[in-house]
Amino acid sequence: MNDRLTTEDVHRYFPEFVEPGLLQVIANEGRIHRFAEGGVIMDYGNYVRMLPLILEGTIKISRQADDGSELFLYYLTRGESCAMTFSCCMAAKRSEIRAVAEEDTVILGLPQPKLDEWMMRYKSWKNFVMQAYDQRMNELVRTIDQVAFQQLDERLADYVSKRAAIREDRTILSTHQAIADDLHVSREAISRLLKTMENRGMVALGRNRITLLQPS
Amino acid sequence: MNDRLTTEDVHRYFPEFVEPGLLQVIANEGRIHRFAEGGVIMDYGNYVRMLPLILEGTIKISRQADDGSELFLYYLTRGESCAMTFSCCMAAKRSEIRAVAEEDTVILGLPQPKLDEWMMRYKSWKNFVMQAYDQRMNELVRTIDQVAFQQLDERLADYVSKRAAIREDRTILSTHQAIADDLHVSREAISRLLKTMENRGMVALGRNRITLLQPS
DNA sequence: TTCCCTGTGTGACCCGGATCACCGATTGGC
DNA sequence: GCCAATCGGTGATCCGGGTCACACAGGGAA
Known part of the structure; x- marks a missing residue:
């Protein structure tokens, strides 16, 4: 089973990536991982060494309290990525969250060391990352609204x-x-x-x- | 009253900014604003056209529900900036939060159109922005923990x-x-x-x- | 000093959701 | 088809915090 994408595939899944060089490095560096429904993609406390781009399926992101009880935060779906993970990658921190496949899911894993460099080289990558942060930030604020006000x-x-x-x-x-x-x-x-x-x-x-x- | 900083000032307040060109543009473009304790720096629904870097003092960030009731989110203090604001700047959105001076506060306002361009030109600026997002993200998650679990x-x-x-x-x-x-x-x-x-x-x-x- | 306004202390009662206990219904395994 | 396990329904009671009502205290202004 092939675990790579062609540059054409990358462009098809992520039309916002426009620079040929970017498509090329993503195709070269990215590795496909598949998770069955319920599969744990990342758990609380894990070290994070790759950034997942979601190709197919849906991932449920939740927060775990110390006593093990959970709280659902948000879903990620195709074409999206996980800003919390990006943040963990960059700082080489342990994950603060748990990610579980809500349905059968295919992701493209990008290796941590390259991501930062791409930010300055490829504008559409930088925009993608910034937008991912943005969206997650907004989701978190809405989650706070829900828990606090509703x-x-x-x-x-x-x-x-x-x-x-x-x-x-x-x-x-x-x-x-x-x-x-x-x-x-x-x-x-x-x-x-x-x-x-x-x-x-x-x-x-x-x-x-x-x-x-x-x-x- | 002078409303600018010299490049030396910028470097003193933000030692993490290293590129001379970056120090120069921040000194050129930044304008100093002063707020007395209790002053409203930004309110829910405002359009945001500048990014505040905090030089002195403390800012309280809170979220407002539709009925006007509030929820404290976190403090920002000297040397920090506001990722939520950055996110609003970029997307030209209305502010989702309210920022009030907790004590007498001095900020350096940077004009929105330049910020994005600096990301690709100055590595230390990019790192600063990414770190700001990171920290705020973590604060938001901790706020969720508090409201949901404590x-x-x-x-x-x-x-x-x-x-x-x-x-x-x-x-x-x-x-x-x-x-x-x-x-x-x-x-x-x-x-x-x-x-x-x-x-x-x-x-x-x-x-x-x-x-x-x-x-x- | 006196008055008044704001801030604090406290009781009574209400309400949403937690917890406990238990029962019945559905379903999958054999 | 039977059994056991899981899932869902429901009452009883508890508890944290909301709401209402009101008394009191401190401090500023005249």
């Missing part, structure tokens, strides 16, 4: 619609417990709220399955 | 010691109401918790005054 019912509604959007499907396959973990609340609270959402005709519930009924 | 008593203790550290003084001048706003909780909760901290010998309380007793 009630659980709103958070749950947002979570469900976001997760449905990622799947491009109105049905989510997940247990109440898994959702509770992501939102860092109790399973009972989620069960009760989902029930009231069902009573209001917002969702249909089944074992391991939630279907959005209302257009969000 | 109890109010811990959050308050952290807040008090952080604020004392910024002042380099064991005494904080602030009302309970102001603290409650920063932590986005009720005044009564803060009053009660401070009282129990006083009973435990952790702080001494006075009108508009909190003094840390225990070494943190």
Whole structure:
């Protein structure tokens, strides 16, 4: 199985990369890695030595408290990269987050030592990295808004619609417990709220399955 | 009153800037702005057209919910800059945050159009910007940790010691109401918790005054 | 001094979500 | 088809913090 991309592939996945030299080095240096759904791409405390560009699939990024409990932060999907990882790469720090494949996922891993150099050489790379930081920063601020300002019912509604959007499907396959973990609340609270959402005709519930009924 | 810095000044405030050309353009393009304690440097919704480098003083960055209530995010102090602002500059977006002078503060404002160009020309500028993003990202994650995982008593203790550290003084001048706003909780909760901290010998309380007793 | 305003202390009650306990329903393995 | 494990539903109770009400204290202004 081939673990490289051609320059044409790189350009197809990332049309924002325009310099031929950049396409060339990404094709040369990048290595393809595949993860099955649920596969742990990076865990809390790991050292990070490569930057993942997502070619296919979706990655779930979450934060872990010291006691092991989690909090969902955001999804990354095709064409995106992970600014938190970039930051860890640069400083040779341990990861502060956990990344898990939400579905079968293919990434292109770029070796840490080159990334910084490319910033000054290729404008479109620099823009890509800056934009990645930007987007993640905004996601983090929105996460703070949610945790600090919103009630659980709103958070749950947002979570469900976001997760449905990622799947491009109105049905989510997940247990109440898994959702509770992501939102860092109790399973009972989620069960009760989902029930009231069902009573209001917002969702249909089944074992391991939630279907959005209302257009969000 | 002079509103410029010499290249020597720039180098003194920001020893990490090494390229003579960089020192020169910063000295040429930068304009000094002064804010009294409590002055609003940037408000939610403003357009951002300059990047502030902090020369003296401290700036408090906070997030505002739609209903006007706030949440303290972090402090910026001398030698630092504001990545959120940088991000807004680049995208010509409205500010997502509010910046208020925590004490009398002097900043050097750099004009938005030049910043991006410097990234590719001056390595030490690029490193400075990347490091700024990094630090803010980490602060945001730590804020999320606090809001999501910690109890109010811990959050308050952290807040008090952080604020004392910024002042380099064991005494904080602030009302309970102001603290409650920063932590986005009720005044009564803060009053009660401070009282129990006083009973435990952790702080001494006075009108508009909190003094840390225990070494943190 | 007196008055008033702001800041603080405190009780009573409310409410969302946590926790505990337990039951029933679904499903996968055999 | 049976069993065990997992998943979901639901009541009881607890607890942290919000909200309301009000009393009191300190300090500045006249």
